[in-house]
Amino acid sequence: MTDAEERNSEGISSYGRRKKVVRKETRLGLSHGKDEDFGKWYSEVLVNSEMIGYYDISGCYIIRHWAVVIWDIMKEFFDKEIEEMEVEKCMFPLFVTSAVLQKEKTHVAGFEPEVAWVTKAGKSDLDVDLAIRPTSETVIYPYFSKWIRNHHDLPMKVNQWCNVVRWEFSNPMPFIRSREFYWQEGHTAFATKEEADAEVSEILELYRQIYEEFLAVPVIKGKKSELEKFAGALYTCSIEAFIPNTGRGIQGATSHCLGQNFSAKEFFDITFQNEKRRRTVFGRIPGPTIGVMVMVHGDDKGLVLPPKVASQQVIVIPVPYRDANTQEIFDACAATVKTLRKAGIRANVDKRDYHTPGWKYSYWEMKGVPLRIEIGPKDLTNNQVRAVRRDNGAKMDLSMVSLVEQVKELLDKIQESLFDSAKQRRDACIQVARTWDEFVEALGQKKLILAPWCDEEEVEKDVKERTKGDTGAAKTLCTPFDQPEMHEGTKCFASGKLAKKWSYWGRSY
Amino acid sequence: MTDAEERNSEGISSYGRRKKVVRKETRLGLSHGKDEDFGKWYSEVLVNSEMIGYYDISGCYIIRHWAVVIWDIMKEFFDKEIEEMEVEKCMFPLFVTSAVLQKEKTHVAGFEPEVAWVTKAGKSDLDVDLAIRPTSETVIYPYFSKWIRNHHDLPMKVNQWCNVVRWEFSNPMPFIRSREFYWQEGHTAFATKEEADAEVSEILELYRQIYEEFLAVPVIKGKKSELEKFAGALYTCSIEAFIPNTGRGIQGATSHCLGQNFSAKEFFDITFQNEKRRRTVFGRIPGPTIGVMVMVHGDDKGLVLPPKVASQQVIVIPVPYRDANTQEIFDACAATVKTLRKAGIRANVDKRDYHTPGWKYSYWEMKGVPLRIEIGPKDLTNNQVRAVRRDNGAKMDLSMVSLVEQVKELLDKIQESLFDSAKQRRDACIQVARTWDEFVEALGQKKLILAPWCDEEEVEKDVKERTKGDTGAAKTLCTPFDQPEMHEGTKCFASGKLAKKWSYWGRSY
Known part of the structure; x- marks a missing residue:
């Protein structure tokens, strides 16, 4: 919905049929119920509560005071916690050269179609096109190699709050899927894998606290599948929220162990002898946060703030x-x-x-x-x-x-x-599915599905293929750390092979 | 100085001739004295104190922990003060369409050659080129017209801390002249000119406090000349700092009264009847702040922090x-x-x-x-x-x-x-000049010149023309609020006409 669409929807909101009289007087009522038309309800709540202003560029939004304050409260909490972990603040540049962006092939492949490129300044063409950061791994890690001169400089931990740009072409949605968005990204390097693993969980726990203790949104802590992990990570952990109205999961925040993927090779070799022992981790809390809170708590009268x-x-x-x-x-x-x-x-x-x-x-x-x-x-x-x-x-x-x-x-x-x-x-949405039929039925009922899985990538790809349709394919959301008991001989719901773990499945944002 | 240059300069710093032994042991000494080569000294201090990292795109810098904390302390002070003034926080988009940018002709003319343009996303050309904001007037004011529905909605005050981009082609310098920089910009609308004027001074006073009470940098409060005011402003006030080593003034922060230039015309007319009474003001504290502090207090041992x-x-x-x-x-x-x-x-x-x-x-x-x-x-x-x-x-x-x-x-x-x-x-640099000869002599001695002036734009243009050279032309820095006595019959130093005011003149960053 752009500017113009919003103006129309405001018109509907003021003069529509439902609760006409009240709205005419107050100009405050919502014209869409949360259960009636969730998408329109969501937009209307954001605009009428003055959290969001629609902008004349699709996928870009004005974040207004009522939302910025929430963001700042989370930021204050997080900054205080990571200060105690001796994480340093930083502000890296917005731009990346194409050459640097290309250094990590598997990593960049995931972002390439969405990168926004600056090609001109004033009326002149630039010598080299510049990407606007879609994420900052390739921006930051080369400097780690400069700053880490020997083992005394480890661990190194930096964090920034910044805007990033991903020019998505699918339907934009304020907070949930926008072309420019704000996030926090922490990047760290350690001497040992043990320290890196500990950092992954410590940061994930902070994210859980933000969601559950600040935004009052319940989340599931777990590990992403190989297919769904961050491009270039050794493994990815996440917290997953769920929106009952649409039956969709949403990744709340992620914390990754990059192993030596970004560090050991071209970057770190330059200055650092004792290779094979650097592990890099980072975490991020993304833009959707506030949107999830609105979706979970809001009602037909509007926003409900924790x-x-x-x-x-x-x-x-x-x-x-x-x-x-x-x-x-x-x-x-x-x-x-x-x-x-x-x-x-x-x-x-x-x-x-x-x-x-x-x-x-x-x-x-x-x-x-x-x-x-x-x-x-x-x-x-x-x-x-x-x-x-x-x-x-x-x-x-x-x-x-x-x-x-x-x-x-x-x-x-x-x-x-x-x-x-x-x-x-x-919790009322969680449904155990042990067979393909149960799985399909639960998916149709917009459930958050907990299913025994053989943990094979091909099987996940197959499930995606078999469920794809207008509302999107089902995929793994995460394998929860908190695993229900798995009786011997339990079969994978999709492949019939021996199951290795319980995982959450569903459609997602 | 880009990445590669910086590595070279670090080499010199460690193995250069001056104080060779100490530096070899500590790798900490500076190879350039502040009085010897100010420019190199400045770069070295920023890098060695870990405030700045040079980046592989010229004019873009990594702001490191040691500098970010200073920025955050100023931000915290300012945010608390403006919260009491009931200023709302906001985050407007990074992008502006060309059409919107062009709406204010005189305003945009000042930025046009420096605007960075996004023309591609992934491999596709965008339908419309998007500018990265060089400033946010044209981004923000159209939304004021939507949000201000009647006089009850005035005053409206918003503020954002954000990154802006101006693709300058002259010599970049960390904090002082960079292509991406961070600032605070406040935008407000009032019903009366009196309220707008009051806001201009109130904000200017906060800027003075930041410079004098936090950064311990003395500044002069005053009004910019017609030639130097912000493009599209009714008038511009500023605080001006001075760097004795280079004999250059630097604009510390500005606070503008835009009159009705951005408000009354195409934007506000749409929804607002009672025109002719809207005044818009805004202020900004820009990136140079920290650089000025480094230049003023630093010495041959490095940084000196207040x-x-x-x-x-x-x-x-x-x-x-x-x-x-x-x-x-x-x-x-x-x-x-x-x-x-x-x-x-x-x-x-x-x-x-x-x-x-x-x-x-x-x-x-x-x-x-x-x-x-x-x-x-x-x-x-x-x-x-x-x-x-x-x-x-x-x-x-x-x-x-x-x-x-x-x-x-x-x-x-x-x-x-x-x-x-x-x-x-x-103060030791301030020199009164009553004649052209005195003015030229003082300029040669890198003074901050206080001179009686007829306040004519043509005369300022003429002074610029007559003093232009390798080190840049002299111009007015400001007309200080605190005016020395002007004896009857005092003549303008440049035109010989009757002087109207005392103004500060000099070269500037």
Whole structure:
């Protein structure tokens, strides 16, 4: 959906048939239900909650304040953690020469069709075409060889947050599949494989924390199949999320062990004698993160934000009545915000006098603020406020006396119950399939399929071939670290050969 | 200097003639003095202190940890300040279509020869060539018109930290003139000119604080001439720094009032009736910041970092003697770091056992750490440490009893005295010129020239024309807000007409 399409959809949103009256008044309602038309619902939520602005170049989006803040909160957490791991910050250039990009053949093959090329500056042609980084392995590793002069310089660990570009031609989708996107990429080098392996899991655990503890999205930790691993990696680990509405898995973040693929050969040989002992690892948390959170928690009223990442955790709304002292109510709201802020709670008041309280309720529901506090004349009299949870609509009166404690407790509860409820819905989608028929049936029902597998690449290719269709082929999502028991003699669901492991299968983004 | 050149210069640095013995042992010494060859000194300091890595594309640089941390400290300060001003965060796309870029003719003319163009993706030509943003006015303002639906939506304030690209063909220089660079750009819209004017100064004051209070670099606040203002602005304010060694001014940061140039016309007319009252302002702090700091404070031993932006404020170095208890000394160092860190001081210990204390002194001097603490057996006995200031080499013993207080005080003193000393050197360069002859003489002496001026564009053009040469033409740097008294009848130094204002003139980066 480009700019123009968005304007049309806004038109529909304001003047469409469903809940016409409300939307005409508020211009806030969604014209598409989450279960009705998931794709349109998703776009509408992102635009109406002011997370995303559509742009006049397809696949490029404006990330607005409401989303940037979430990104920054994750960044702050991650940066603090990796600082303790002595990871250094860096900012590598946006451009790569074609020669450097070509150095790692198997690696680059995966990106080549999507690389954006700068060929002109002003009116002059450049001597050499420059690629915009689709990822930074070939940009960074040559410099590792310069900077690592002997074993004292190991381990070397660098990390950057940056924009990368992949000119995908399939259907773009904000956060999920965009041509320019933002991510974090960490690149490290160690003397031993043991250290490298440890780093892979340590970083993967941080990614799990971001998804489960910040975004309240349950994920599965596991290893990618040979077919699905990162081009050029020894092995790839990932965390996998699942979107029940579409029955699709989505790779949440990856952590790779590159072995000596990028290091030992042309780069490191130059300066480093003790070869055969360098291992490189890196991890990345990609753009989709926020999109997954929106898809998992959002509802027909709009966005639902987990308190830990919400730019505003509490919105205070004055509810004046005709015969009441309005000023007193506005003052009480301001004082409440001050009290909450002092306690480190991200609170604000909606003091706009040209909107009704009802309009404001809808507005902040659309924006997904976890907790709404209403203050009217009766609340003043009773020295209390009315609190309304965004996630389940529950209403309760909170005494002003212990407001901070109660609000903190409520926010914790909301965070927890968002995760629990998401996990319940995700778990309800998991279906064990032991035979091909069970597999096909479960796939038709949009399940997250757990199946015994012989772990052969040819078999995965065959499954992809046999399931391909309009909605995309099924593939392995991951082999979970947490393996169910495998009874002796269990057969692969697809090949009938002896199964070696349980793996998750499904369609994916 | 590209990659290959850098490797050569490193070779010279290690085996060159000056101070040959020391450098052979330490590989740390600089082969160029600051007063000897400023340009080479600057490059060497950036590389040897590990702030910058040269890259294989000319004009693109690797910003390393030691510099990224400084950038992040400034960012954190600025973000906190503008959050209180209710500025929203945003991330606009990297790409602009040619059509959008062309919308503001006078504006784009200034950038056109330097725009980098993406024309291909994979092997396919794009339908429309895409510019990489050289700045974001034309990217952002069309969306202001969508988001500002009526006066309730004003003021609108957004800010982004991002990379921009200008494919300059003149001599590149890390931080000062690079093809890809990082900056902050804020864009705002107000209902009245008064509010816009206030925003211009408020932001300019934040920039002054960054330079003077964080980087300890003195700057002059003022207004740019009509010739030097931002293409498309009503007026441009700036802070100007000065590099005594080269006698060149450098624009530290700018804050512009765009009037209605970008807003009232094609963009805003669409949705906004009450025209003639929109004013747009924005400010930006550009890449050169860190380079200016390096140039102003650095010396022949390397970098000198102001404590407020130093990634490490204190480095603790164990100084074991042959017959002393080495473990005890290392333990005391670790304990000292712990104490300092607890007090919020960024301290670390250099516990590498394969380098001598002397090597470590040179290493951390090169990296510019403000305060070195040495702990040897005698210090242990006396319950003290030895402290050495990076800025002036002063040595003193500090009792362990009140270590934190003394270190804090010392760091404050270093910060202050770096600024004072830089200001003294800058002020010593200021030369009043009342006639053309005085002006030419001062220019030859690399002065920062304060001259009475008639404020006519033709006269500035004429001065540029008459002074152009190998080292570049002289131009106005700014008209300082802080105006010296102008006696009646004072004549313009260049035209002989009646002078209207005092302006700073000089060569610049």
